[in-house]
Amino acid sequence: MRIISMMSLLALMSGPVAAASWQIGDNDGYGAGICDNCQHSFNGFTANYDGRSAAEMVATDGTQYTDTYSTAQPGFSPHGSETVATFSFTGLGNSWAVGHLEIDMADFQASTFGSVITTFNGITQNFAYNDGFPNTLIHFYTLTGSVIDSINATGELVITIDRNNSTDFYGFDYLKLSDIAAPVPEPETYAMLLVGLGLLGFANRRRMQKTVA
Secondary structure: OOOHHHHHHHHHHHHHOOOOOEEEEOOOEEEEEEEOOOOOOOOOOOOOOEEEOHHOOOOOOOOHHOEEOOOOOOOOOOOOOOOEEEEEOOOOOOOOOOOEEEEEEEEEEHHHHOEEEEEOOOOOEEEOEEEOEEEEEEEEEOHHHHHHHHHHHHOOOOEEEEEEOOOOOEEEEEEEEEEEEOOOHHHHHHHHHHHHHHHHHHHHHHHHHHHHH
């Protein structure tokens, strides 16, 4: 019985980690079905492309800046004279320990056309990417301690991407934020559990041998 209990505990501890997630944008390939980390068909002749749905157009959390090419670039984008795209994750609570962010973006060429200025809750991030044309690429981030602290202080993560006079044509498909609700057991924990199982098995075998004798 003790062996079964120990094995059940091991199974529970080795199960998948639960995580909460928040997403801005709908991961639909820029409204054109473009696959992740693929080449796209946009170019200078389609710089005013707008693949947003009606709901996306009137959104206020940053979804309105997804599925366009180029984003927040006056004269080409559907955002008028705006040059700053703001994405707001709200209602995050104040118990974050670790955070992960992924952003599907297209065509960043900072070395050629200039870099944007990006902040996470006012904390500057390096977005001087040179992913190249005509490429989409999902970038992954582990949030720094200062960003985690700012989330816990405000209950939100506000991402601002300021064009900063860059003439780059770039776009965003979606942004996804997640936290980790429970830690994964360390290897030492598994080792101790396995040793315990071995000892219980040995003791049970000795009892069975004595019973037979």
